[in-house]
Amino acid sequence: MKIICIGRNYREHATELKNPVPGEPFFFMKPETALIRAGLPFFYPDFSGKVHYEAELVLRICKLGKHIQARFARNYFKEIGVGIDFTARDIQERCKEKGLPWEAAKAFDGSAPVSKFVPIARFCQSSSISFHLDLNGETVQKGNTGDMIFSFEEIISHVSRYVTLKIGDLIFTGTPSGVGEVKMGDRLEAFLEKEKMLTINIK
Numbered sequence: 525m526k527i528i529c530i531g532r533n534y535r536e537h538a539t540e541l542k543n544p545v546p547g548e549p550f551f552f553m554k555p556e557t558a559l560i561r562a563g564l565p566f567f568y569p570d571f572s573g574k575v576h577y578e579a580e581l582v583l584r585i586c587k588l589g590k591h592i593q594a595r596f597a598r599n600y601f602k603e604i605g606v607g608i609d610f611t612a613r614d615i616q617e618r619c620k621e622k623g624l625p626w627e628a629a630k631a632f633d634g635s636a637p638v639s640k641f642v643p644i645a646r647f648c649q650s651s652s653i654s655f656h657l658d659l660n661g662e663t664v665q666k667g668n669t670g671d672m673i674f675s676f677e678e679i680i681s682h683v684s685r686y687v688t689l690k691i692g693d694l695i696f697t698g699t700p701s702g703v704g705e706v707k708m709g710d711r712l713e714a715f716l717e718k719e720k721m722l723t724i725n726i727k
């Protein structure tokens with residue numbers, strides 16, 4: 525199982541971190557050891573002093589595929605959930621300055637809590653699914669798939685040109701604006717539409 529993450533898929537988030545809006549999807553990966561199942565805490569890592577939350581919709585791949593055309597991509601995911609792409613922003617900033625890869629900032633153990641999954645058929649249109657993240661009871665991020673630069677189908681088509689998608693792979697589809705720091709003792713709650721999907725305590 526692998527975790528594929530799309531970067532900069534919401535215009536306002538790209539600009540809040542002073543990044544250009546990409547002309548094609550951009551992705552990186554996290555290993556299986558990054559996954560935290562729903563209900564387990566996130567332990568603040570000792571190597572970073574600036575860990576950011578990034579709430580994202582997550583697709584679970586249900587069919588093996590390579591070179592998937594966008595018009596067929598819908599056959600490759602049936603379920604959706606919410607996850608947090610935890611990012612050691614201080615390390616990422618140093619990596620960016622030096623042009624180095626991002627693994628230490630993005631792929632560390634526990635950096636990918638993921639909720640339960642629900643059928644995407646529950647939503648009338650995959651182009652209008654909303655989600656939000658609360659930090660200690662206050663909403664800090666709000667997203668809607670209508671604001672994504674690249675659709676689920678375009679993401680799957682793009683990624684599968686490079687990487688074979690296998691059953692159970694997870695795709696984080698990018699974060700909206702409002703990313704920020706977590707501290708020990710914080711509580712994050714992620715919602716899909718109005719349903720609470722995931723609670724993470726920072727320890």
Ligand code: MG
Nearest residue numbers: 578609698699
């Ligand atoms: Mg992200």
